[in-house]
Amino acid sequence: MAIRTIRELGDEVLTKPCKEVTKLTLRTKILINDMLDTMYEAMGVGLAAPQVGILKRIVVIDIGDGPIVLINPEIIDTDGEQTGEEGCLSVPGKAGVVTRPNYVKVRALNEEMEEIELEGEGLLARAFCHEIDHLDGKMYVELAEGGIHDVTYEEEE
Numbered sequence: 001m002a003i004r005t006i007r008e009l010g011d012e013v014l015t016k017p018c019k020e021v022t023k024l025t026l027r028t029k030i031l032i033n034d035m036l037d038t039m040y041e042a043m044g045v046g047l048a049a050p051q052v053g054i055l056k057r058i059v060v061i062d063i064g065d066g067p068i069v070l071i072n073p074e075i076i077d078t079d080g081e082q083t084g085e086e087g088c089l090s091v092p093g094k095a096g097v098v099t100r101p102n103y104v105k106v107r108a109l110n111e112e113m114e115e116i117e118l119e120g121e122g123l124l125a126r127a128f129c130h131e132i133d134h135l136d137g138k139m140y141v142e143l144a145e146g147g148i149h150d151v152t153y154e155e156e157e
Contacts, residue, residue, distance in 0.1 A: 004038045004052040009091045009141065013050050018057045018135045021071050024113050028056070032111065035060045036067055044089045046127045048134030051090050059131035063123045070118075073108035073132050082122065086130065086140050087151065095151045096144025104128045 007013055021028060031054060039047040039060055049058040061068040080102030087095040104125040110116050120128055130140055141148050 002034045002037065003041050004034050006038065006042060006047075006051055006089050007053055009088075009139065011053075011090075013053050013055065014090060014134070014139060015137045016050065016055055017137050018048075018050055018055045020057050021109070024071075024111070028058070029111070031056070032058060032060065032069055036062075036069075039089070042089050045123070046131040047089060048131045050134055050137075057135045059135065061124070061127045061131060063127060068118065069111050070106065070108035070131075071110070071113070073106050073128070073135070075104055075128065075132060076107050076117070077103075077105035078125075079103040082126065083145075084126070086126065086144070088130070088140055090139065091141060091148065093151055094141075094148045096141060096148040097146060098126075098140050098143045099145070100126045100129045106132070 035047050035052060038052060045063050046061040049056045057072045059070045059073060078101035081099060082102040083099040085095045086098040102125055103121050105119045106128050107117050
């Protein structure tokens with residue numbers, strides 16, 4: 001597959017709402033595979049189609065348990081609260097403190113265009129919210145408490 005260019009904060013495509021996917025075409029299948037490849041290459045845990053310049057309601061997520069593909073996802077239930085550092089492949093080298101639900105239930109279509117419901121807590125709940133926000137033209141920097149800051153990485157000894 002192919003690694004696609006990740007659009008960065010300031011790119012107009014990241015502020016636009018996405019269109020629903022009505023059928024799974026070969027082009028859409030290629031997009032999904034490219035999104036997964038791009039996310040893994042960038043060492044991210046999630047990627048939304050607008051981040052690669054495509055205004056379709058598709059997200060891919062992998063928090064370490066294998067890839068999740070969500071087409072036309074919607075959040076149907078939330079519970080609890082978590083506050084923590086959040087970053088984004090479209091805002092490289094930056095992070096901010098964001099409060100999100102600790103539990104999220106989503107309804108979406110899978111790669112076979114079958115309706116599925118998934119539940120997530122902690123990091124997965126955060127990823128669901130973060131990526132679905134992208135589909136509505138929203139970015140975490142709008143939610144970051146106290147703004148965003150540079151990320152510094154400690155070298156391992």
